[in-house]
Structures are given as C-alpha cells and as structure tokens.
Amino acid sequence: MxxxxxxxxxxxxxxxxxxxxxxxxxxxxxxxxxxxxxxxxxxxxxxxxxxxxxxxxxxxxxxxxxxxxxxxxxxNIMWFYDHAYTLYALCIMILIFTNIFGHNVMGAQRWIDLKYFSMQPSELAKVGVILALSKYFNDFSNSDGRIVSRLLFPIIISLLPFFLILFQPNLGTATILLFICAALFFINGIKKVFFLVPILIVLASSPFIWRYALHDYQKRRVITFLNPEKDILDSGYNIVQSKIAIGSxxxxxxxxxxxxxxxxxxxxxxxxxxxxxxxxxxxxxxxxxxxxxxxxxxxxxxxxxxxxxxxxxxxxxxxxxxxxxxxxxxxxxxxxxxxxxxxxxxxxxxxxxxxxxxxxxxxxxxxxxxxxxxxxxxxxxxxxxxxxx
Known part of the structure; x- marks a missing residue:
C-alpha cells in the first residue's frame, strides 16, 4: 500500500x-x-x-x-461548478482594482477600504482559483496524452492571480496560492518533471530574483532567517522573541x-x-x-x-x-x-x-x-x- x-x-x-x-x-x-x-x-x-x-x-x-x-x-455543488469561471474572473477583477485603487499601508497595496472594515482580496482569490482549477480538471481529467496543451490553461489560471498578488507586494499569500495550485496539479497525476522544471528555473535565476525582484524588506527577512541573532534589536527581534516565548x-x-x-x-x-x-x-x-x-x-x-x-x-x-x-x-x-x-x-x-x-x-x-x-x-x-x- x-x-x-x-x-x-x-x-x-x-x-x-x-x-x-x-x-x-x-x-x-x-x-x-x-x-x-x-x-x-x-x-x-x-x-x-x-x-x-x-x-x-x-x-x-x-x-x-x-x-x-x-x-x-x-x-447544490453543481451551482459552483457552473459558475466557477465567473467567480474566478470576479476575483481577478477585484485584485486588479486593488492593485490600482487599493488602500496603501506601509508600502503594500493589499486592501480595499470599505469604511467600516478593510478587505484583503488576495485571501478570497484562493477560493476562486480552487474552484476554477477544480472545474478545469473535472472537464479534462480523462483527456488524451497531449499533456502540454492540457496544462497551459490551468497554468494561466494559477499564475495570473499569483503575479497580481506578488505585485501588491504580498509574497506570503502569493506563495501559498502557488502551493495550493501545485497540490491540485499533483493530485491530478501531473508528471513529476513538470514540477522539477520550474524549481530548477527558479534556482537558476535566484541571483536575478535576489537582485531585481525582491524588495529590501524581503531580503532582510531571508538574511534574518539565516542568522536572526545578527540584528537582534531590529530585523531579528520578532523571531528571537518568538523562540524565547515558545521555549518558555x-x-x-x-x-x-x-x-x-x-x-x-x-x-x-x-x-x-x-x-x-x-x-x-x-x-x-x-x-x-x-x-x-x-x-x-x-x-x-x-x-x-x-x-x-x-x-x-x-x-x-x-x-x-x-x-x-x-x-x-x-x-x-x-x-x-x-x-x-x-x-x-x-x-x-x-x-x-x-x-x-x-x-x-x-x-x-x-x-x-x-x-x-x-x-x-x-x-x-x-x-x-x-x-x-
């Protein structure tokens, strides 16, 4: 077994x-x-x-x-099946609206201010993506062996909200969204090579990503992760205090x-x-x-x-x-x-x-x-x- x-x-x-x-x-x-x-x-x-x-x-x-x-x-679950792409498109439109007109807090434009409370559309985007991918794999779960053409549309479904969320910037939610999509791809029996190729591409381009794609605060997070005691009163403060609290x-x-x-x-x-x-x-x-x-x-x-x-x-x-x-x-x-x-x-x-x-x-x-x-x-x-x- x-x-x-x-x-x-x-x-x-x-x-x-x-x-x-x-x-x-x-x-x-x-x-x-x-x-x-x-x-x-x-x-x-x-x-x-x-x-x-x-x-x-x-x-x-x-x-x-x-x-x-x-x-x-x-x-009935069939209602969500029938409207999966519509709900996904609605999530994408709200993300675009957020990136243009969203409420900016500390350099991150992730929220829509609704007067009485703020909404973070990137969280709801996860629901839209799950529904859209589920509908697609339901319709094409028994498709023929043309695996590349089969994967093109779900890859677009996955990457479009990923980049919209990444540009807010919101690396945490974007990463989670990508992992959820990867899990759905894996469950559908996608060959391991299709997971290996993007990982190798990311590793090969990591110097470029570090230099041009990551924000300064994201670089500090990586450095802090590798050595939190290096700046214990600033960037390493949170994780050091967290470890002390857990241990105590x-x-x-x-x-x-x-x-x-x-x-x-x-x-x-x-x-x-x-x-x-x-x-x-x-x-x-x-x-x-x-x-x-x-x-x-x-x-x-x-x-x-x-x-x-x-x-x-x-x-x-x-x-x-x-x-x-x-x-x-x-x-x-x-x-x-x-x-x-x-x-x-x-x-x-x-x-x-x-x-x-x-x-x-x-x-x-x-x-x-x-x-x-x-x-x-x-x-x-x-x-x-x-x-x-």
Missing part, C-alpha cells in the same frame, strides 16, 4: 467512525466550534484578558462567515494570560501572525498538540469528503480546501519557530483578521455543500433501488 492510499484510508476511517456516532453535519461543526473557542481564548489573552479589541471583533467575523458557510452548504512555555505552559513575553509586549503581532507562539507560551507543548490535532481532523475530514464525492469537481474542491489549511498551518508554525522565513502568513481562524476567516469559512461551506449534495444523491439512488426491489 502506498503512502497516499494509507492516508486516504485513514481519512476515510476517521470520517466514517465519526459519522457513525454523530449526524453527518454535526461533527465537522463541532470541530469548528472547538477551533472558534481556541481562537477566542487566545485573542482574549492577547488583549490582556479582555474581549476588546481583538476577541470581540473576531467573534463577529467568525459568526457572520459561519452563517454564510451554512448558507453555502444549502446550495515548556510542556504545560504558563496558563491563560500568564505568558511573560506576551503580557510585557515583547512578543510581536501576538494577535495575528504569531498567535501560535502565544499558544505555545501559555498552553505549552500539550496545548500545541491539542490544537494541531483538531486541525488534523479538519484536514482529514476534507480528504474524506473528497473520497466520498462521486463528482470529480467535488473531489478537487475538497482537496483544495484541505491543502489550503495544511499549507497555512505548516508555513505559520514553521515561520514562528524559525524553521521558515517570516513571510506574514496567518494561522487559519486563530489569527485575528476577517479576510482570512472569510476565505477559510466560505471554502469550508463549499466542502459542506459537496458532502450534502453527495449524500442527497446517494439517498435518492438508495430509495430508487429499494423501490425497484
């Missing part, structure tokens, strides 16, 4: 075991409730044991988008609102990109394992829905969502622990922010729609066969 088959069987087993004990919709919503609770507890602590300013706003965000996710669940948490942590690094404001962006560091300091290794296990179940559920769906579009959408969550978690945890460069990637739901919560929950609503549509199809087929008998 291959590793891929092993993980598929494992995710199927998790989904089937939980569905035997709980209604089909209830247990993923219970997982979400656990994640929401963790997010509010951490943001409450980050605010100095107060619901303001972050915890209450995040509660508002996740409440609104959870209701939208449940609304999306009631929509130990096995059990210091308890809610008990983290010295966070309470004394040594820990930077504790409500946002470094929320996992706050988790490690206050709840220790045990708390980190607990939260990561919840996200593992969430990812396993999505892969289980992928195997459950008879519609290839539904399979791809579910894999796309699972890949999005995994990549976000992997990069964020690696970033705050010093394994990866700091690129400004939030932890899904746990990190404060409405745009990331929106893309995550709306995409999850589509996965719920996949499961509901498939359950209705199977139930209808069962009734018809039972009637014949």
């Amino acid at each position: 291959s590793k891929l088959d092993f993980y598929r069987n494992l995710s199927d087993k998790i989904v089937s075991e939980l569905e035997d004990k709980l209604p089909v919709v209830l247990w993923p919503l219970l997982l979400l409730l656990l994640i929401f609770t963790c997010a509010l507890v951490l943001l409450y602590s980050a605010s100095g044991c107060s619901m303001y300013p972050w915890a209450m706003k995040q509660l508002t965000f996740i409440s609104i988008f959870s209701l939208l996710a449940l609304l999306i669940r009631s929509i 948490g130990g096995i059990w942590g210091k308890g809610m609102c008990g983290g010295s690094q966070s309470r004394l404001n040594f820990l930077p962006e504790k409500h946002n990109d470094f929320i996992f560091t706050l988790l490690a300091e206050e709840y220790g290794l045990v708390g980190c394992i607990f939260v990561l296990f919840i996200y593992f179940l969430w990812i396993a559920y999505s892969y289980g829905v992928s195997n459950y769906s008879s519609l290839y579009f539904g399979k791809m959408v579910s894999v796309g969502f699972a890949s999005m969550i995994f990549i976000h978690v992997f990069i964020n945890v690696g970033m705050v622990s010093g394994i990866l460069p700091v690129v400004g990637v939030p932890f899904p739901i746990l990190s404060y922010g409405g745009s990331n919560a929106a893309s995550t929950l709306l995409m999850f609503g589509i996965v719920l729609s996949v499961q509901k549509s498939e359950s209705k199809r199977r139930f209808k087929k069962y009734i018809q066969s039972d009637t014949k008998n």
